[in-house]
Amino acid sequence: MTSTTRPLLNRRLAEFGTTIFAEMSALALSTGSINLGQGFPDTDGPEEVREAAVRALRDGRGNQYPPGPGVPELRTAIAAHQQRRYGLSYDPDTEVLVTAGATEAIAAALLALLEPGDEVIAFEPYYDSYAACIAMAGGTRVPVTLRPHEGRFRLDLDELRAAVTDRTRLLLINTPHNPTGTVLTRAELTAIAELAVERDLLVVTDEVYEHLVFDDAEHLPLATFPGMRERTVTIGSAGKSFSFTGWKVGWVTSAPGLVTAVRSAKQFLTYVSSGPFQYAVAEALALPDSYFTAFREDMLAKRDLLATGLTEAGFEVFRPAGTYFITTDIRPLGETDGFAFCRALPERAGVVAIPNAVFYDHREAGAPFVRFAFCKRTEVLEEAAKRLRAL
Numbered sequence: 001m002t003s004t005t006r007p008l009l010n011r012r013l014a015e016f017g018t019t020i021f022a023e024m025s026a027l028a029l030s031t032g033s034i035n036l037g038q039g040f041p042d043t044d045g046p047e048e049v050r051e052a053a054v055r056a057l058r059d060g061r062g063n064q065y066p067p068g069p070g071v072p073e074l075r076t077a078i079a080a081h082q083q084r085r086y087g088l089s090y091d092p093d094t095e096v097l098v099t100a101g102a103t104e105a106i107a108a109a110l111l112a113l114l115e116p117g118d119e120v121i122a123f124e125p126y127y128d129s130y131a132a133c134i135a136m137a138g139g140t141r142v143p144v145t146l147r148p149h150e151g152r153f154r155l156d157l158d159e160l161r162a163a164v165t166d167r168t169r170l171l172l173i174n175t176p177h178n179p180t181g182t183v184l185t186r187a188e189l190t191a192i193a194e195l196a197v198e199r200d201l202l203v204v205t206d207e208v209y210e211h212l213v214f215d216d217a218e219h220l221p222l223a224t225f226p227g228m229r230e231r232t233v234t235i236g237s238a239g240k241s242f243s244f245t246g247w248k249v250g251w252v253t254s255a256p257g258l259v260t261a262v263r264s265a266k267q268f269l270t271y272v273s274s275g276p277f278q279y280a281v282a283e284a285l286a287l288p289d290s291y292f293t294a295f296r297e298d299m300l301a302k303r304d305l306l307a308t309g310l311t312e313a314g315f316e317v318f319r320p321a322g323t324y325f326i327t328t329d330i331r332p333l334g335e336t337d338g339f340a341f342c343r344a345l346p347e348r349a350g351v352v353a354i355p356n357a358v359f360y361d362h363r364e365a366g367a368p369f370v371r372f373a374f375c376k377r378t379e380v381l382e383e384a385a386k387r388l389r390a391l
């Protein structure tokens, strides 16, 4: 076949057309709706961190290709952060890698660690890049569905164990979990760790919301569990922790062999990125605990504001223990199809949300769930809540 008769998009990516975010953001614009679809803050992070980026840029730090693994200042700051928060010690030279956001870290980890045909177990609903990256790496995704149970989306550990086969190469974990807001408990993480050790699996864990946990939930890195440090690739990001999602500074911490493997893939994706921002993020990671506490309290107040509005509007609300997002069930409103609901919502109420079904392989399992982002200014959330109450 010639290049024109054959489909242009290859078979690995054919199922991933354009993301729902493009459609919904266009709808938000054309209807003048409040966009609670995509998860980015509508205010920037700390002024001193922004100033640190300006200083780096003016001082000529990072304006040319930074070192492949990331600038030493940032690698040291990442290691110090893991030590200070979690008691995990990593060598900045051999166990830390800076990436173009968590997105590149996920892609590089999967491209580096998978052989074609390897199975990857991930929780559905999944973060939208997981399925595409597994596909690009030639892997096969095996979803384990998180299901609502007593007000929270819960992992069924028996289902997880049953999903492991002789072809399983890695577990792709995300806690705090986007979009459900579930934070895995110590008991769940212990079971995951035991399974990984027993079946000799690699683990890639996306912990970009590590600083956004609420109420009495606690973020526990999987790498802190017995037998996990040497088999776990931990991923973090400045985007979510410091509200600079456009900077695209992410990182990997892991054992030297795994970091070397991930770096092998990463060097041919971006090679390096975000030079001056790396210096600013190094300063951000060293911010005192008071920054992280205030950030969490601010987001908690936003969560509660939107959760109350959604409850009053008639949704069933799964109050998230972490992340930027609230997942709701639309069935109490007499609706069953999240896609149709989200397509109509801008006209009906002037608000944009995302149907969780797009994050599932088993679309029917996600059909009645709809996700709202609460990382927005208070007045925006108040107006959204007011509009939704009119439903």
Ligand SMILES: *Cc1c(COP(=O)(O)O)cnc(C)c1O
Binding pocket: 100, 101, 102, 103, 104, 127, 174, 178, 206, 208, 236, 237, 238, 239, 240, 245, 248, 249, 250
């Ligand atoms: C936002 C997000 C990412 C991507 O992070 P970047 O640093 O912006 O690339 C990865 N995983 C999850 C779960 C996210 O919500």
